[in-house]
Amino acid sequence: MNITVLHGQNHKGSTYHITKLLLDKVTTENDTVAEFNVNGIDDCIGCFQCIIKGEESCPHYDQVSAVMKALEAADVIIIDSPTYVMNVTGQLKTFFDHMAYRWISHRPHPSMKDKIGVAISTTAGVGAKKTTKMIASQMFWWNISKTYQLPVISAAMGWNQMPDKKKQKAERQTTALAKKIRRKIGHVTPGIRSRFMFFVMKQMHKGMDYSPVDMKYWKEQGWI
Ligand SMILES: Cc1cc2nc3c(=O)[nH]c(=O)nc-3n(C[C@H](O)[C@H](O)[C@H](O)COP(=O)(O)O)c2cc1C
Known part of the structure; x- marks a missing residue:
């Protein structure tokens, strides 16, 4: 199984540790x-080149292509x-902007429907x-069929300050989630909402x- 992790931050705080x-x-x-962070990617300048010409025409293609390829190669995207x-960090939003061409309304990667997505945040x-x-929601628009969410209240400004009780709860939550993911691998099927949206886009x-x-x-994909 290939797992690609995308950290929306460069520091190793509560979110990273969860x-x-x-x-x-x-x-x-x-x-x-494969682990990446999204720091240092230039802002989308709204040139539409990825959509109208192709993703290689994005002026920041070199900054994002390795991450995009790792997402495509993954069975599980965290x-x-x-x-x-x-909301998410600004730098993660910037990366999401660069993925607009991969939305189901444009050119979703064909492998996305078989993947599991995991969204984690601490507050x-x-x-x-x-x-x-x-x-x-971004993962849905990339056509990922199954997404799990793990929102965690850290009650802290960093991992070292996070109360033990909260850490113990996170231990239990991550144990349960890991089991769910392992059970689901290889059995992902698009839900009715995904199938409907794909039909509309078609x-x-x-x-x-x-x-x-x-x-x-x-x-080329044989979808129309
Ligand atoms: C710029 C900034 C904005 C934040 N906004 C919120 C917020 O809207 N709500 C909240 O409860 N905590 C907010 N926090 C606190 C963090 O969400 C919280 O400390 C989180 O666990 C930090 O994760 P980290 O240790 O991975 O950085 C904010 C912190 C920063 C630095």
Whole structure:
């Protein structure tokens, strides 16, 4: 099993450590883990080149292509972010902007429907659920069929300050989640919402040539 982890932050605080707890429990010696963070990626400049010409035409393609390829190669994609002002970090949002061309409305990677996504966030008090929901929503639009969310209240400004009770709860949650993931691997099927959205996009690409690159891609995939 290939696991790709995308950290929405560069520092090793509560969020990083919760992800590590899950990784320790879900990974076996036969698995491969690739970890990235999204710091240092330039902001999307809104040039639309990825959509109208192709992703290689993005001025930041060299900064994002390794991560994108690792996402495509993964069976399980774990994305984490501390909750900042009730949402993901700015740098993770920047990466998500660069993935717009991979939305189901454009050129979703064909392997995405077989993958499991995991969205993790920690918050001092409120907002972690909103943050994991935001990450899960991106995964849905990338056409990932099954996503688990792990929002955690750290009640802290860092891992060393996180109360033992909260850490023990996180231990239990990550143990349960690791079991769910291992059971689900190889048995992922798109749900009704995914299938419906794919059908809608199919009709759209059949009827509207708003992006020749997208339409060509859908034809090459044999989807239209
Ligand atoms: C810029 C910034 C914004 C934050 N926004 C929120 C927030 O909206 N709600 C909240 O409860 N905690 C907020 N926090 C606290 C963090 O979410 C919390 O400490 C989290 O566990 C930090 O994770 P980390 O240790 O991985 O950095 C914020 C912290 C920072 C630095």
